[in-house]
Amino acid sequence: MTAFKAAYVRFRRRPDQPDRWDDLSEMIDFGGQIGDPRIMRMPSLSQEDVYQGPIFGLRDFPGFLYAPQALSINLQHFLSYRALSVYCETPHTTNIDLIPPKSHEIVNNIENNESQWDLWKNTVRIEDSKEKLKTSRSTTRTFYRNYDKLSWATLGHHYDWTSRTYPLEMSSPMAPELTDLSTFFARTAFQYSAAGISTSFSFAATASIVNFYNEKSNMGCHRDDGELAVDKPIVSVSMGRPAVFLLGGATKDDVPVPILVRAGDVMILGGASRLNYHSMARLLPYEGLPPVAESACPQEPVGLSGLQLVPPEDMIFVNEFLSSHRINVNVRQVFPDSQVRDD
Template sequence: MKAYKACEKRWKSSMIDDLLLDGALVDVRNLSTEQQKNVCRVGSWKWSQNLEERPVLGFDGFGKSHHGLCVIPSALDEITQLHFAHACLTEFVELPHLTNLHKQNHQFSGIWNQACESYPQNPSEFPLLAKLSWSALGYHYDWTARKYHRDKHSPVPESLQQLGKKCAAACGMKLAPEAIIINFYKTKSAMGGHLDDAEFTMDHPVISLSLGSSCIFLIGGQSKDEPPLQILLRSGDIVVMGGVSRRCYHGVARVFPTRCSLDFYKFDAISRSKAHYDELEYVKRYLNSQRININIRQVYPGEISTSKKDSQTHSPQIAIN
């Protein structure tokens, strides 16, 4: 069995509490003394002026395959995470964007509102929402043909453009955000090791934001013979795969329920009304057992973008009617 596959199998079959104590696991928010020797600060990051500056960690020291791999621990505060998650569950899954449900000929509008009305204690149990696995914005990725088509696209929201560009710049890289894939993970779900090689340019990084439940992220080499680095990612962490790491196998070995860390006092302070409080609470309940992963990438060489002045999307805000 190849080293990457063996690692995936180990995470799927073992008790999560035991594996989280494994010294090989890289906890980006609590690096061991030995792991710190392989990590260096390569920059700094701040999503907005009123937030604390966060370090950008470079993982080059873990080996040649990880050159260009960067992680920004706690890149987004809890409130911003809620806003992005809410946008993913509302505007980012509606037409003209494309989801796996649209591909299966499910016609829907307002899926999140339906879920909250039908299953207020746990919106993730709403049957149609439970079937949602991905959404595509910008250039729509064809999962069957494993390619992009210039004539199939939707606008890239301004908030995701900013996120992609700022993350890349913080790592000393450049990115024109042209394609977004949002993955919706259920408890204990996984994504097998794969290469992101359908883009027409591989010279720009892939930006990956984690929201909600924690996961074990694996990133190996250019073949599955190489053992992967095992990284614990929590909500608000950002991974940037540039350089050599852009061409390496990676995936999610395990997702496990993790309670939303936004405390009651912060939660109460940002609520503008009872309806707004309830909306925030629904998102929080969803994230307690689910994981949302936003992937931002460039498809074509040069700045050929689907997100110019014709885009009518905006920064993620929780809107209450």
């Protein structure tokens, strides 16, 4: 068993203790235990178009950056709403699309209010009306596309999980808010890199994978090496339930470090850490979550300050989803700058 596998087994969800916090002392907590010797606080940047809040690195992981509580509540809600109502619908692709509908499943007709978002709202309404949970669940599962089956969605260049490539013919439009957000934090990472001294910044947000985790979900050890522009960082943002993220090294024999991830946190994998192995071991409960020692959410990133708030009637259903799920959105540049310019 590799060192990463051994750590993953230790930190992953245990059915008999699904809400355990017994290993909290081992986790790196950028929002709380900022006195942890493994953590280094990065100096403030003077540029106006980069992140101005507290941002940290890890001594043994050059290129890795972490901005705790970097996204305001309103921005978290907006991204969650978009993930649930737009990112998981056509023309974007999800894991559901890889398996044809079964004979008893109804292929959703969005014109008839059968989007996954519509079905979720109906499910919550049924549960709120005190009808049996079994009835609402069985009704939802008759539809081909629904949140019970949803694990991930892809925007921009779609990743082919079989060939582990990004075929040019597989794509959908990138969400402009994800382009703005990821470019903002990629520019921030660039200013901390050695390259920032002598070269100009460039980052093309051309692909995004949106992960939807339920209480039993996890993600095994892997590294993001399917892109040809591995000199560009991956920007990852989280909403909803907290989680245990394992950050490893260049091989599976390197012992990973566990990181406590909260809603609103932004993680950047760049530099020498861009190709490090990593995984999501388990979701954590809200109850027992340590308080944030320093909460300093600055103004919204450039281009995101004027976003329209989620309607209150929809926020009820967003909050219901986030009470038991985690949404992670990560954005990356797929092809080198020369190919991006050619496209």
